[in-house]
Amino acid sequence: MDAFRTLAGGSRFDRKRFQSDIGHFQVAKQDPVASTSTLPTELDFFGVAQPAAAEPGAASDPKAAKKERKRKRASEAAKTDAAAVVAAPVDLAALARKHKIKLTGLDLPDPVPSVEAVIERAVAAGSARADVEALVRNWRAIGMKDPTGVQMAAWGTMLANRDILACAPTGSGKTFSFILPLLALLPRSLAASSPATLSSTASSSAPLRPRAVIIEPTRELAMQVLREARRLAGDAGWKVAVLGEEGVGVQAKKEGKKKGKKGKKGKKAADVADAVGAVEGEADHADAPEQAAEVSEGGEKADASYDGPIDILITTPLRLVFALKASTVPLSTTSHLILDEADKLFELNFLEQTDEILAACSKDRPAEAGDVRKGMFSATMPSSVEELAKGVMAGAGGGMVRAIVGHKEAATATIDQSLSFVNTEDHKLLSLRSLITSGQFTPPVLIFVQSIQRAKELANELIFDGINADAIHADRTSEERDQVVARFAEGKVWCLICTDVMARGVDFKGVKLVINYDFPQSAMSYIHRIGRTGRAGKAGRAVTFFTKADAGHLKTIVNVMRASGCAVPDWMLALPNPSQDAKKALKLRPIGRKDIARTSGSGVPEHGEGEEGKKKGGKKGGEGKRRKRERVMGGKEGLFKRRKEDEKGATASGKKGKKDQADGERPVKKAKREITLDE
Structure with a gap:
């Protein structure tokens, strides 16, 4: 190759005038030194030296040799660019502005710009490189x-050993924000059992000593965090479990199963306490220890107990308090405590339980264990x-780190929020039916109501209208709630009517x-409710009905909509803000509302049923509507009772029907009811 031509490309020179200078760049064809030189490929910029192990045909084909040289140069350039990208400094200030991190x-720790950067941060904190690399591979997988x-923000703070x-906002990935650093900081367990299946052992006398504990306000949220944690951990060897599930934290059964009304009552009360923390008043905390003992001895999951290492233990506050009192789960050696939905856990209904858990972390704690690192997360x-x-968390060295992403009291911008005026309670059901008939009712749909009774009534009304709906609330057992959630996830239920139990985190x-x-x-309830849609960057829609009775509190929701970037009419912005006393009164006691079946429903509830039914009886002709409704829907319980019979088999009504058939009584009436339902 003419080296001078390569260097002088794009320029014109007088070759005759500068012939002697050009000669310095020419290589003699018969130069023995040039022909025997073996320059490395990286230094052979002009292709003077031939490859030592080149094939006979390759040296004689200049086009093939040129392509090979281009390929090698491109490969070396790609390696150089990749190394430059890894070594290139990240503008953390621009990164924080882009993601609205405050x-x-x-002594603030730097945010982690990528999941690959977790490796060096975790290794610097004392973790094994192989463990963290396996975690990063699972993240990509x-x-x-x-x-x-x-x-x-959370990865950088927790990997720096700070509180x-x-x-x-909802749907921004808060679960993985504390799951990944916990797994990165905790060495993998040495037990051979699979993390997806916790095997039982014969002895459960030794207490569980989890290295990290995650507190969730509801059992449904705890089970969801368990699924996400096991999905991220994969088969790498970390042990993650929920207290009270799969035999974890359950004492070995010494006596037979207790049967009778007392055991069933205790089991139901404990389920309700787990679900809502006595928010709606169903659970009796005075009998809580006895109820927990009845569940552990008489429940179906008490047959097998798990005794082994636990890296991360997920639990509800009440179950952990019971375990602490029974000395089955001490927290003296726990290194990390995470409070998910922290604002809920510090409300009056959970505050006493949260205080007991925080006190247990420092009780009988050895000096070598160090302080418990704490994290609080919420929307x-x-x-x-x-x-x-501030009084609970201190952190290492610089104190607690406060991380705010986006606006503090706003929903995600991917949710299209709107308000719909329905005048009175009588028009709510009509407005909902109007959404259905106009094609704006796009399943899957979540509908939130303020009480258990209203959830039951609205579910019955939608089923009566031909909508495949179901309800989930604290009156149902944990097994029934799991079945409803599974049916909704599988698409068998199009519309799910919920109370605020399902408004957080699920x-x-x-x-x-x-x-x-x-x-x-x-406003917090509103943000968590509509946060069930528009998650992970996807678009969603939220519609809020309001009546004349709600007009005084409308500005609270308008402020959230404006902070979220939604278009709000000027007349709504001019509304006065409710006073602090009015906000507290509404939070403690919701507005009294007419029973749904008394508005534009298909019937009227019985005397003593519902919120208004406790004060007065049904209207004239209401009793006939109620009986007609019961006859069509299959009894007072509606289709829920029939569905429960189909799923669980022998129920009280089924046993009664078999007894009637055995005695030769009422077989015709039962057949007529089944024919009506089929129609």
Whole structure:
């Protein structure tokens, strides 16, 4: 190759005038030195030396040799670019502005820009490189991409061994923001059992000593976090479990199963306490220890107990308090404590239990164990909760780190929020039916109401209208709630009517529409309700019904909509803000509403049923409507009773029907009811 021509490309020279200078760049064809030189490929810029092990045909083909040289240069350039990208410094300030991350505190740790950067951070914190690399591979294997804003902030803070108070919008990935650093900081267990299946052992005398504990307000949310944690851990060897499930934390059964009304009552009360923490008043905390003992001895899951290492233990507050009193789960050696939905756990209904858990972390704690690192996460974080957090969390060195992603009291921008005026309670059901007939009712749909009774009534009305609906609330057992959630996830239930029990944290895939049938009692309740849609960057829609009675609190929701970037009419912005006393009164006691069946429903509830039924009886002709409704729907319980019979088999009504057939009584009436239902 003419080296001078290569260097002088694009320029014109007088070759005759500068012939002597050009000669310095020419290589003699018969130069023995040039012909025997063996320059490395990296230094052979002009292709002077031939490859030592080249094939006979390759040296004689200049085009093939040229392509080979181009391929090698491209490969070397790609390696150089990749190394430059890895070594290139990240503009953390620009990264924080892009993801709207606001960090407050002393000696703030840098956010983690990528999941690969977790490796070096975790190794610097004392973790094994092989464990963290396996975790990063699992992250990519399950289809996760770059971390979100709250994940960047939480990963950097927790890997720096600091306490964190994080507030981020719903659907922003808060679960993985504390699951991944916990797994990265905890060495893998040496037991050979699979993390997806906890095997039982013969002895359960030794107490469980989890290295990290995650507190969730409801059992449904605890089971969801368990699924996500096991999905991320994969088969790498970490042990994650829920207290009270799969025999974890359950004492070995010494006596036979207790039967009777007392055992059933205790089991139901404990389920209700787990679900709502006595928010709606069904659970009796005075008898809580006895109820827990009855569940552990008489429940179906008490047959096998698990005795082995636990890396991460997920639990509800009440179950953990019972375990602490029974000395089955001490927290003296626990290194990390995570409070998910922290604002809920610091409310009056959970505050006493949360205090007991925090006190147990420092009780009989050895000096070599160090302080417990704490983390609090939620989509809403009132100032009162922040003040409590400052007294609970200290962190290492610089104190607590406060991480706010986006606006503190706003929903995600991917949700299209709207308000619908329905005048009175009588028009709510008509407005809902109008949404259905106009094609705006796009399943799967979540509908929120303010009480258990209203959830039952609305579910019956929608079923009567031909909508495949179901209800989930604290009156149902944990098994029934699991079945309803599974049916909704499988698409067998199109519309799920919920109370605020399901408003927090639960991730229903693909929910396109959320309807607030009853006006939310606070801005936090509204944010968590509509946060069930528009998750992980997907679009969603939220419709809120409001009546004249709700007009005084409308500005609370309008402020959230404006902070979220939604278009709000000027007349709504001009509304006065409700007073603090009015907000507290609404939060403690919701507005009294007429029974749904008394509005535009298909019938009237019995005397003594519902909220208004306790004060007065049905209207004239209501009794006949109620009986007609019961005859069509299959009894007072509606289709729920029939569905329960189909799923569980022999129920009280089924046994009674068999007894009647054996005695030769009422076989015709039962057959007539089945024919009516089929029609």
